[in-house]
Amino acid sequence: MTTAAPTDYAASRPSTVTAPRxxxxxxxxxxxxxxxxxxxxxxxxxxxxxxxxxxxxxxxxxxxxxxxxxxxxxxxxxxxxxxxxxxxxxxxxxxxxxxxxxxxAVEPGDDPVAEMDALSVEATSGTGPSWFFKDEGSWDQMREYFAHRSLYHLKEGDPHAFVIPRLQGQAKASFVAVEFDEFGGGRGERVHQQLWADLMSAAELDPTYLGYIDRVSAETLSTVNLMSMFGLHRSLRGAAIGHFAAIEITSSPGSARLVAGLRRMGAPEECVHFYAEHVEADAVHEQVMRHDVVGDLVRREPGLASDVVFGMRTLDYLDELAAEKMLAAWRRGESSLLP
Structure with a gap:
């Protein structure tokens, strides 16, 4: 009997290097x-x-x-x-x-329901990027916004996934259901990270993971560090859930404004599609997060209520700082990206 030579897997497999520099x-x-x-x-x-x-x-x-x-x-x-x-x-x-x-820096609170009710009230005016791009703002400025947001959207869903083993019961089941949508419902081409990479390519930007880390502000970095810190610490699981809930509650109206702005600019359909996807999906996710995730978590662990609120308020605090940094540069007629 002839014994086959062992396969040289290192030589036969295509390159699988996906880590950034x-x-x-x-x-x-x-x-x-x-x-x-x-x-x-x-x-x-x-x-x-x-x-x-x-x-x-x-x-x-x-x-x-x-x-x-x-x-x-x-x-x-x-x-x-x-x-x-x-x-x-x-x-x-x-x-x-x-x-x-x-x-x-963030005012404490201990009523997640009241906090979510306040977040759910749709504003008729505002000063953030979605309001800016709805009626003004240029395509070049929108592309800069994409570069900043790529630090999060190319890992969308990942930071919050760390909290899954720290949940139980209905909160765990419902949270996983929302994350399942973030990860494409079982279809690789529908993973939101991939949809963002498609957006970046359509906008003629670098779609690679961390492609713009050397060009974004400290404020942009802090918004992603916040969710990583919450996700990686069991002691901050309540804050992680509050943070994710606040994203889902506020995402749909903001995404709708960005869709309007992108259509006004005549942006590529891949760019419009990413935000259009979030208008519908996050409207459903809001209800799941409010009642089945936050509601069940706080019923099981009432001591986490203040951390849930902390997660919601820190999201708003750091997002506002990042947004103001971008908008201030654009008002001066300058780029919001580092050289």
Missing amino acids: LPAACGPLSDAVIEVLSTGRTDALPTVSADTDPLGRDLQLALYTLYELHYRGFDGVDPELEWEPDVLRMRRDLERVFLGHLRS
Whole structure:
């Protein structure tokens, strides 16, 4: 009997490298993190001072880079660093500064139902990007908006998925049902991350994961860091659910305004389609999140009510900062992206 030679899988398989490159550092914290990930040496990690700017780009980029070890990692970076104690210790120090700022900046509350009722009231006017693009704003500015939003939409659904094992009962079942839609209902081409990549390509932008990390503001980075922090900590599971609920409650009206703006601009259909998809889907998701997820979670664990509200209010706080940074640049006739 002739024994077949073993298959050289490394030679026979197509390339499966999907990890992005490391970003460019912008200060001592991010420089130290990137150096550690590049070399594997953890002895040079600095101490994070309590007076470090919590919303500065250096801290936010350092934190974002460390969080990415729990997602797709980076090309050429040892995946074992995800659980390296010194790396985790640095991440925790950065989180303490960030979370401490949020706790002091956001008004506390303990009534998720009242909070969701307030979010559900559809405004007749506003100052955010969806209002700006509905009636004014140029196609070039919309493309910049896409670049900022790509940091979230190319991982849409992923940060909140970390909370699934921390739920039970109806809250878990209903939350998974909403996430199932985010992940395309079982169809790869319908995954919202893929729909966003299609949007980016149609807008002649870079559709690759983290393609614009070196060009977005600290405020944009902070909006994604927030959901990663909530998702990765069991102690913040209530905030993760509140954050996700607030997204679903407010998404449909905002998406409708963006659809109107995109049609006004004559944008490619792939761009219109992404937001049109969210107008319908998120209107349904709102009811599921309100009653079956938040409602069931708070009934089971009433002590999480204040964290649920915290998650909702921090979403609004950081989204407003990011939006104002973009809009202020556009009002000055400047680009909102870094050079």
